[in-house]
Amino acid sequence: xxxxxxxxxAGDRLDFDGGVQVIVTKGGEGDITHNxxxxxxxxxxxxxxxxxxxxxxxTKPGAVTLQCNGKDMELxxxxxxxSAD
Numbered sequence: 001x002x003x004x005x006x007x008x009x010a011g012d013r014l015d016f017d018g019g020v021q022v023i024v025t026k027g028g029e030g031d032i033t034h035n036x037x038x039x040x041x042x043x044x045x046x047x048x049x050x051x052x053x054x055x056x057x058x059t060k061p062g063a064v065t066l067q068c069n070g071k072d073m074e075l076x077x078x079x080x081x082x083s084a085d
Contacts, residue, residue, distance in 0.1 A: 007027065007028070007029050008024045008027045008028060008030065008032060008054055009024060009027035010024055010025060010026060010027050011023070011024065012024040012027070013059075014032055014056070016034045016062070016064060017034070017036075017064075018036075018062045018063070018064065019060055019062060020034065020041060020058075020060055020061065020062035020064050021058075021059045021060035022041075022047075022056040022057060022058050022059060022066070023056065023057050023059055024054065024055070024056050025046065025055045025056060025057050026048075026053060026054060026055035027054060028049075028052040028053045028054040029052060030049060030051075030052035030054050030068045030069050031068065031069050031070075032054070032056070032066065032067070032068055033066075033067045033068075033070075034064040034065060034066050034067060035064060035065045035067060036063065036064055037063060037064070037065065038063070038064060038065030038072075039065070040061065040062060040063040040064065041058045041061050041062055041063075041064060041066065042058060042061050043058055043059065043060070043061050044057070044058065045057075045058050045075060045076075046058075046075070046076040047066050047073040047074065047075055047076065048073060048074055048076050049068035049069070049071065049073050049074070050074065051068070051069065051071070052068055052069065054068055054073075055076070056073070
């Protein structure tokens with residue numbers, strides 16, 4: 001299991017087992033880890049941890065679940081924009 005026990009900052013690249021890779025888009029203080037299984041990560045998806053404010057972007061996918069300080073990170077939904085009628 002990959003563990004990153006450092007303060008993450010924007011631009012950091014984190015590599016995990018199985019070739020999974022994410023780039024930090026918003027840094028903070030927290031331990032980023034992963035568990036095998038789950039729905040899996042898809043390229044281009046963003047995940048966040050509300051407690052620390054850390055956000056990451058998936059650059060290499062894999063069948064893992066990202067965690068921050070032992071809690072699953074949440075998938076960020078695309079921002080909804082008002083449609084012009």
